[in-house]
Amino acid sequence: MSFAGEWGHICYGVSEFLTYKNTAAVACKQLGFTFGFMLRASLYFGKPSTNIWMRNVKCQSEEKRHFGDCAYSGFGFATTECNYDAGVACFKGK
Numbered sequence: 119m120s121f122a123g124e125w126g127h128i129c130y131g132v133s134e135f136l137t138y139k140n141t142a143a144v145a146c147k148q149l150g151f152t153f154g155f156m157l158r159a160s161l162y163f164g165k166p167s168t169n170i171w172m173r174n175v176k177c178q179s180e181e182k183r184h185f186g187d188c189a190y191s192g193f194g195f196a197t198t199e200c201n202y203d204a205g206v207a208c209f210k211g212k
Contacts, residue, residue, distance in 0.1 A: 142155050172193055
């Protein structure tokens with residue numbers, strides 16, 4: 119995600135990562151897709167080298183339009199240490 123012109127990532131703990139399915143739907147809709155699912159970004163793209171912007175984003179409903187509308191446990195961490203960095207696979211269709 120980008121904030122104030124700088125890229126960063128969203129980080130989760132293990133248990134949070136496995137339970138936040140609505141968060142992927144919100145991210146994909148925000149990007150113009152119909153639906154999606156979460157994946158561990160480092161498995162596909164390597165360990166992130168940017169700062170963590172948000173931790174444990176949890177969207178209670180797919181109806182949210184933006185991450186800012188969802189609960190999260192913190193913003194703006196000056197570290198790259200993360201158990202599970204968030205990624206999404208998004209799709210268009212039914």
